Structure formats: structure tokens, C-alpha cells
Amino acid sequence: MGLSTAFTERFVVEHPIALAPMGGSAGGALTAAVSRGGGLGLLGSGNGDEDWLARELPVLADACAGKPWGIGFQTWAIDEGAVARSLEHGPAAVMLSFGDPSPFVERIRGAGTALILQVTDLEEARRAVDLGADVIVAQGTEGGGHGARHGRSTLPFVPVVVDLAAPIPVLAAGGIADGRGVAAVLALGAAGALLGTRFQATTEALVDPATARAIVEGSGADTERSRVLDIARSSRWPERYTARTLAHPFLDEWRGREDELTADPRARQEHQEAVARGTIPALPQWAGEGIDLIDDVPSAADLVGSLAAQAEKALNRAGGR
Known part of the structure; x- marks a missing residue:
């Protein structure tokens, strides 16, 4: 039967599932696999680094098999040139997260490309509606990686955004790791x-x-939301966005002491030296609260279909009750 929604119809995809454009880790192969599996793959270009895109876009083109795909940016970290270069490759969608998207909206819509805007609170949601977003992503704080310091939990946040944004399709994000989670947010109106x-x-x-x-x-x-690792890495992420990660020695040492860490160049140098020695990961291990539900490392193409089948089964089971 399949799960047909306004999202699947908008992008002509089989399943109501999209890949979060995780900076650096959602490369060409992963993006293409999600799209081949019947979802919408979104390339995680982050700050629009030209060298990274030059490497990953050909991989995506070779592996995507003509399926629709998109590209995502950290809005605070890009300029118009990054968006313009991405549009040259014909993405079905551009997703903007974390910051003011208004400088880029006209160029994206002028290219006939769908505009996906991620929001973390109701003010951002209203702004996304006013800017004419084609799709809105409502991100809850349970998600891995970066999000609003004072964000909302996914379960209560999503239906509020659905009501506010109607008839704009809303995707739910944050802590969703299996088909039951997909079913739950569909039941909420996403x-x-x-x-x-x-x-x-x-x-x-x-x-x-x-x-x-x-x-x-x-x-x-094992996950927690903090700015400690961004400060330790001398990352430029704005203060309003914290990141949910797995445990890390610097979190234990500096938890609740962000101002001290910011003012201590010696500590940040120690972080760099520990990374160079290989005693701590070069990047934080971004992870959301749903990782209890993850117990294997499958192909992403296969995973999309499995998630959709689980979601349909969960909805049918709930309907039967």
C-alpha cells in the first residue's frame, strides 16, 4: 500500500523519510543511497566547503540513479555563492537550518528549487511560513548534533508547527530512530x-x-546537549545552538564551565594535542536520544524501506485497536 503524504507527492518519492543533511557525514554515497531507497537524500554540505562539495557531488551524481536529492546548509555559515554553486547541480531541494534564511530564499525559489526550512521554535516556524517555505522541518531537542539551546521536545512541538504551518508539509526531526517513530509523527500530522x-x-x-x-x-x-565541545574545538557555532553528543572527556572536565573554557587557550590547545595523539575523537560523536533503538549498521538504501514498512505496520496495528 505505501504511505503517501504531501511530502512524498511533492518530491515524487516512495516513502515519507528524509536524510538529515548532517555536515560532513551525509556525503554523496549516503545521500544517493537514501534516495535510491525511496526517500529524499539531503547532502550535508554544512558551510558549503568547495573542496568537500567537489569531492562528494560527483559521487552523488554517479550513484543516485536519477532519483531526487537535495542539499542542506548551516545558514549562519554560508554566503550566496555557496547556494548559487549548489543550484548549478540541479538539486530538487535546498534545506537551510540555524540562522536567518531570508538572504537566500529568492535565489532558491527563482531556480525552481524547493525550499526546506528547519525550525526550532514557533518564532522560526512563523518566519518560515512568511518566507514561503515549501517544506518545514520541526526539530526537537532529542536529536543528535546541533539544535536550539532552549528548544522544544519533538512530541509536543511537531503538532503545534503542523497546525501553524498548514497546508505546508511538515517533517518531524529529533529522536526518531525506527519505524514506530515515523508512525508516531505521521499520527501527529507530520x-x-x-x-x-x-x-x-x-x-x-x-x-x-x-x-x-x-x-x-x-x-x-549517554547523550547530552552542551557547547563544551564546540568551544574546545574553537568552532564558530553561535551560542544559541548546543550539540547533543555521546560522552567525552572534555564534557566531564568542563561541564558547566563554558565561560572558563572560552577564556582558557591552554585548555583548547590541550584538546588539539589530544586529537593529534588520537586519545580523543577528532570530531564529537553526534548522537540523538533514540540510539537505544539502533542495533545494526545496514545499507541506507535497505534501511529506508525497512523504516517505512515498520511505520506502516505500526499504523495498521494502532488502527486495528
């Missing part, structure tokens, strides 16, 4: 789900094998 951490633990993801293993072996209780 047109689909955008998943990140679940797709990090796939064969095509650009992550260190140790990170995929840590996700499989970890628990949601």
Missing part, C-alpha cells in the same frame, strides 16, 4: 520524518567506524 543519527550507523555514512560502533552500543542516557 508529512514525514527527517532522520540523522539512525543514518549515521549505515555503511554509506562518512563517519569513523568507531562512531558507528558507539551509536550501536550506546544509550540515549
Whole structure:
């Protein structure tokens, strides 16, 4: 039967599932695999690094088999040139997250490309509606990686955004790691789900094998949201966005002492030296609260179909009751 929604109809995809454009790890192979599997793959270009895109876009083109795909940016970190260069490759959608998207909206819509805007609170949701978003992603704080410091939990946030944005399709994000989660957000009125951490633990993801293993072996209780690792890495992420990661020695040492860490160049140098020695990961291990539900590292193409089948089964079971 399949799960047909406004999202699947808009992009002519089989399943209401999208890949979160995770900066660096959602490369060409993963994006293409999700699209081949019947979802919408979104390339995680982050700050629009030209060298990274030059490497990953050909991989995507070779492996996508003509399926629709998109590209995502960290809005605070890009300029118009990054968006213009991405549009030259004909993505079906451009997704903008974390920051003011208004400088880029006209160029994206002028190219006939769908505009996907991620929001973390109701003010951002209203702004996305006013800007004419084709799809809105409502991100809850349970998700891995970056999100609003004072965001909302997925379950209560999604239906509020659905009501506010109607008839614009809304994708739910944050802590969704299996088909039951997809079914739950569809029941809340979302047109689909955008998943990140679940797709990090796939064969095509650009992550260190140790990170995929840590996700499989970890628990949601092992994750926490903090700015410590951004400060330690001298990352330019704005203060309003914290990141949910797995445990890390610097988190234990500096938790609740972000101002001290910011003012201590010696500590940041120690972080760099530990990375160089290989005693801590070069990147934080981004992970959402749903990792208890992840116990394997399948192909992303196969995973999309499995998630959709699980979701349909869960909805049918609930309807039968």
C-alpha cells in the first residue's frame, strides 16, 4: 500500500523519510543511497566547503540513479555563492537550518528549487511560513548534533508547527530512530520524518567506524546537549545552538564551565594535542536520544524501506485497536 503524504507527492518519492543533511557525514554515497531507497537524500554540505562539495557531488551524481536529492546548509555559515554553486547541480531541494534564511530564499525559489526550512521554535516556524517555505522541518531537542539551546521536545512541538504551518508539509526531526517513530509523527500530522543519527550507523555514512560502533552500543542516557565541545574545538557555532553528543572527556572536565573554557587557550590547545595523539575523537560523536533503538549498521538504501514498512505496520496495528 505505501504511505503517501504531501511530502512524498511533492518530491515524487516512495516513502515519507528524509536524510538529515548532517555536515560532513551525509556525503554523496549516503545521500544517493537514501534516495535510491525511496526517500529524499539531503547532502550535508554544512558551510558549503568547495573542496568537500567537489569531492562528494560527483559521487552523488554517479550513484543516485536519477532519483531526487537535495542539499542542506548551516545558514549562519554560508554566503550566496555557496547556494548559487549548489543550484548549478540541479538539486530538487535546498534545506537551510540555524540562522536567518531570508538572504537566500529568492535565489532558491527563482531556480525552481524547493525550499526546506528547519525550525526550532514557533518564532522560526512563523518566519518560515512568511518566507514561503515549501517544506518545514520541526526539530526537537532529542536529536543528535546541533539544535536550539532552549528548544522544544519533538512530541509536543511537531503538532503545534503542523497546525501553524498548514497546508505546508511538515517533517518531524529529533529522536526518531525506527519505524514506530515515523508512525508516531505521521499520527501527529507530520508529512514525514527527517532522520540523522539512525543514518549515521549505515555503511554509506562518512563517519569513523568507531562512531558507528558507539551509536550501536550506546544509550540515549549517554547523550547530552552542551557547547563544551564546540568551544574546545574553537568552532564558530553561535551560542544559541548546543550539540547533543555521546560522552567525552572534555564534557566531564568542563561541564558547566563554558565561560572558563572560552577564556582558557591552554585548555583548547590541550584538546588539539589530544586529537593529534588520537586519545580523543577528532570530531564529537553526534548522537540523538533514540540510539537505544539502533542495533545494526545496514545499507541506507535497505534501511529506508525497512523504516517505512515498520511505520506502516505500526499504523495498521494502532488502527486495528
